[in-house]
Amino acid sequence: MDPGKPVDLPERPKEAAAPQEGPSKKALKKAAKLAEKAERKASPKPAKEKQPKPAKPAKEPVAPNDPEAMFKSGFLSEVYNLRPISETHPKIRTRFPPEPNGFLHIGHSKAIAINFGFAKYHGGECILRFDDTNPEGEEQVYYDAIRDIVKWLGFEPVRETHASDIFDKLYALSEELIKKDGAYVCHCTQDEVKAQRGQTEGGQRGGQRYACKHRTRPIEESLTEFRAMRDGKYKAGEAALRMKQDLESDNPQMWDLFAWRIPESGKKHLRAPSYCMFPTYDMAHGLTDSHEGITHSLCTQEFEMSRVSYEWLNDKLDVYRPMQREYGRLNITGTVLSKRKIIKLVKEGHVRDWDDPRLYTLIALRRRGVPPGAILNFVNELGVTKNVSNVQMHRFDQSVRQFLETTVPRLMVVLEPLKVVIDDIADDHVEMCEVPFGKDPSFGTHTVPFTKTVYIERSDFREVDSADYFRLAPGKTVGLLKVPYPITATTFEKDAVGNVTVVHAKYEKPAEGETAKKPKSFIHWVGESPAHNSPTRAEVRAFNPLFKSDDPSAHPEGFLADINPNSENIYADAMIETGFWEISKSAPWPKSAAEDDVEKNKHSIRFQGMRTAYYAVDKESTSEKVVLNQIVTLKDTQGKN
Numbered sequence: 145m146d147p148g149k150p151v152d153l154p155e156r157p158k159e160a161a162a163p164q165e166g167p168s169k170k171a172l173k174k175a176a177k178l179a180e181k182a183e184r185k186a187s188p189k190p191a192k193e194k195q196p197k198p199a200k201p202a203k204e205p206v207a208p209n210d211p212e213a214m215f216k217s218g219f220l221s222e223v224y225n226l227r228p229i230s231e232t233h234p235k236i237r238t239r240f241p242p243e244p245n246g247f248l249h250i251g252h253s254k255a256i257a258i259n260f261g262f263a264k265y266h267g268g269e270c271i272l273r274f275d276d277t278n279p280e281g282e283e284q285v286y287y288d289a290i291r292d293i294v295k296w297l298g299f300e301p302v303r304e305t306h307a308s309d310i311f312d313k314l315y316a317l318s319e320e321l322i323k324k325d326g327a328y329v330c331h332c333t334q335d336e337v338k339a340q341r342g343q344t345e346g347g348q349r350g351g352q353r354y355a356c357k358h359r360t361r362p363i364e365e366s367l368t369e370f371r372a373m374r375d376g377k378y379k380a381g382e383a384a385l386r387m388k389q390d391l392e393s394d395n396p397q398m399w400d401l402f403a404w405r406i407p408e409s410g411k412k413h414l415r416a417p418s419y420c421m422f423p424t425y426d427m428a429h430g431l432t433d434s435h436e437g438i439t440h441s442l443c444t445q446e447f448e449m450s451r452v453s454y455e456w457l458n459d460k461l462d463v464y465r466p467m468q469r470e471y472g473r474l475n476i477t478g479t480v481l482s483k484r485k486i487i488k489l490v491k492e493g494h495v496r497d498w499d500d501p502r503l504y505t506l507i508a509l510r511r512r513g514v515p516p517g518a519i520l521n522f523v524n525e526l527g528v529t530k531n532v533s534n535v536q537m538h539r540f541d542q543s544v545r546q547f548l549e550t551t552v553p554r555l556m557v558v559l560e561p562l563k564v565v566i567d568d569i570a571d572d573h574v575e576m577c578e579v580p581f582g583k584d585p586s587f588g589t590h591t592v593p594f595t596k597t598v599y600i601e602r603s604d605f606r607e608v609d610s611a612d613y614f615r616l617a618p619g620k621t622v623g624l625l626k627v628p629y630p631i632t633a634t635t636f637e638k639d640a641v642g643n644v645t646v647v648h649a650k651y652e653k654p655a656e657g658e659t660a661k662k663p664k665s666f667i668h669w670v671g672e673s674p675a676h677n678s679p680t681r682a683e684v685r686a687f688n689p690l691f692k693s694d695d696p697s698a699h700p701e702g703f704l705a706d707i708n709p710n711s712e713n714i715y716a717d718a719m720i721e722t723g724f725w726e727i728s729k730s731a732p733w734p735k736s737a738a739e740d741d742v743e744k745n746k747h748s749i750r751f752q753g754m755r756t757a758y759y760a761v762d763k764e765s766t767s768e769k770v771v772l773n774q775i776v777t778l779k780d781t782q783g784k785n
């Protein structure tokens with residue numbers, strides 16, 4: 145052993161089970177990713193993917209999908225049937241086991257929906273287990289954020305546990321494993337371990353595998369050395385506990401995985417500060433599942449090969465063996481989900497923070513205004529199989545759009561206001577127009593003031609009319625949504641640089657006996673009435689994809705080079721009608737117990753801006769300055785490009 149050289153220097157102790165090129169969890173993930181990529185390349189171009197039709201104003205409300213569909217048939221029902229409720233397993237118990245080293249992303253919502261949903265569907269319980277086996281990147285803020293987001297998605301863990309709760313037990317089991325000749329302390333370097341696993345100098349695999357010289361050391365010696373590791377005698381890389389598995393096996397997950405290792409940084413564990421060495425994922429996961437009496441340990445596909453070592457360890461120690469089964473990950477294409485990459489985006493100021501609405505972390509989706517029910521619907525629609533789901537982000541948006549269509553009220557928001565003075569209306573005239581909050585009568589109605597001065601969307605006016613143009617232009621008549629009669633533009637004024645500042649119009653109220661003019665189109669508007677506090681000024685943040693391509697990570701100059709410079713458009717002078725304050729009082733939209741405290745969950749004030757997009761109130765919004773985020777546009781524009 146060369147004490148000068150570290151044994152193994154992966155980023156995370158739990159991945160220290162093997163060198164990066166070896167069968168570590170990280171390597172398995174990498175292999176799984178490559179396979180996914182190949183699969184994506186081989187499959188027809190995503191643009192040709194069959195899409196549900198973009199949301200037209202729905203003729204009929206979209207039927208809500210069966211929220212239990214994924215448990216009733218297919219993969220998860222087969223998994224249940226392999227170990228149904230029985231005398232030996234009277235209660236189904238699952239766990240959702242995130243490592244508290246980052247914020248959860250959209251992919252995790254699938255794991256949450258599966259683990260919590262599976263248990264619930266079968267009348268069982270799900271534990272929220274923090275898989276905190278590596279102090280390196282673990283922070284209190286992540287424990288708190290994970291707990292909070294699980295609750296936001298509507299799930300209630302039966303209890304919260306931590307891998308670190310049972311470090312003492314894992315330690316004791318490890319001594320037992322050594323005594324059973326199932327583990328040994330090894331002092332080999334990373335390169336030596338690679339060579340033992342058949343990796344030749346050029347990095348090629350498949351060479352002759354051989355045992356390390358420490359494998360046959362006396363049990364007593366390993367015990368003494370293991371205790372010395374625990375007591376701080378060794379530095380990172382100088383000693384590690386390895387399982388004595390099966391080097392002959394074709395499965396790299398049996399090539400004497402690492403069980404305990406000493407991390408480089410020496411950072412204290414938040415919950416187990418007395419420990420200087422930590423169990424790897426391979427050591428901790430199955431035994432914690434066993435300790436907690438998990439019946440079905442559901443995890444992602446890249447762990448399939450680890451199932452053998454998971455079972456080996458439980459059997460070797462003669463403890464209860466949960467059943468591990470693997471489902472396909474959920475990936476959203478056109479964005480990045482990896483913590484390392486998001487940190488870069490945040491640090492370099494490309495996004496506001498981890499919850500920037502352009503990201504696909506769950507806190508970002510929440511801030512953007514995506515309702516939890518829409519996320520769960522989406523996961524359920526995709527279904528669960530062993531295959532990875534690579535889904536384009538516009539498909540996610542489409543699913544969110546469909547969900548919002550029937551669940552949130554409608555209001556008028558003008559993004560780029562253009563003043564229209566209706567000259568033949570008296571200065572003090574105020575007419576209250578009744579506007580329904582949506583197609584669903586149960587949403588109710590409200591009134592908005594129609595006055596001499598109204599604001600319309602700048603893009604709804606043209607200086608020069610043409611036959612194929614149906615909105616406002618000199619001489620052209622349009623309807624203002626829910627105003628009894630249309631208006632016709634007469635003239636307009638411009639500023640020094642040529643921008644139209646005011647449009648003059650006349651109100652087409654028919655004289656007695658005349659029939660009212662029928663406009664070809666209706667536009668949204670907001671009336672000026674100080675007595676009604678109208679309009680409400682707002683900053684609206686509209687978003688485009690953060691990246692230009694469908695696979696930012698494939699950019700030859702790195703994912704940052706793929707950033708879309710136009711991913712955010714800010715409408716600083718937008719205007720909202722007065723119904724906004726009413727729907728703010730009756731939020732959350734839609735109802736969700738987890739969002740009942742609207743002051744803390746401003747994003748739960750969601751609505752459709754007629755003819756523009758769906759919006760939610762941003763956390764930076766105040767009663768003085770309303771800030772809105774665009775949740776999704778009304779139509780699928782990305783999917784068409």
Ligand SMILES: Nc1ncnc2c1ncn2[C@@H]1O[C@H](COP(=O)(O)OP(=O)(O)OP(=O)(O)O)[C@@H](O)[C@H]1O
Pocket residue numbers: 240241242243246250251252254255275442443444472473474475481482483
């Ligand atoms: N994209 C995904 N799709 C489905 N499940 C996932 C996805 N990513 C992680 N999970 C699952 O969520 C659970 C908790 O994950 P944890 O945060 O520890 O994983 P991770 O793999 O480190 O996540 P990351 O994707 O951030 O690297 C695990 O069971 C994991 O398999």
Ligand SMILES: NC(=O)CC[C@H](N)C(=O)O
Pocket residue numbers: 241242243275429442443444447
């Ligand atoms: N088996 C699993 O679900 C893996 C959970 C584990 N926290 C991980 O890093 O992914």
